[in-house]
Amino acid sequence: MNSVDEEGLREFLIKGGxxxxxxxxxxxxxxxxxxxxxxxxxxxxxxxxxxxxxxxFVLWGKKELKTPKLKDIYGLFVTxxxxxxxxxxxx
Numbered sequence: 001m002n003s004v005d006e007e008g009l010r011e012f013l014i015k016g017g018x019x020x021x022x023x024x025x026x027x028x029x030x031x032x033x034x035x036x037x038x039x040x041x042x043x044x045x046x047x048x049x050x051x052x053x054x055x056x057f058v059l060w061g062k063k064e065l066k067t068p069k070l071k072d073i074y075g076l077f078v079t080x081x082x083x084x085x086x087x088x089x090x091x
Contacts, residue, residue: 004030033057
């Protein structure tokens with residue numbers, strides 16, 4: 001399983017113009033997504049995740065995390081997961 005290079009992700013998001021608070025939320029959601037993949041999606045790593053995993057996570061998160069902003073980051077999260085696969089996953 002590959003996990004996210006959180007420091008690299010933070011740097012990337014901040015350089016891309018994200019605020020500190022948005023960056024912090026994104027990192028938290030990525031961590032939660034990693035956990036979700038392990039617990040509910042057959043032990044997948046971020047590098048193995050697909051759009052269905054992300055959709056399932058968002059639905060699960062709305063119900064279980066009771067986080068209203070989760071739905072608002074769906075588009076950003078799709079982008080982030082693609083970036084993670086390319087740049088920020090470490091063995």
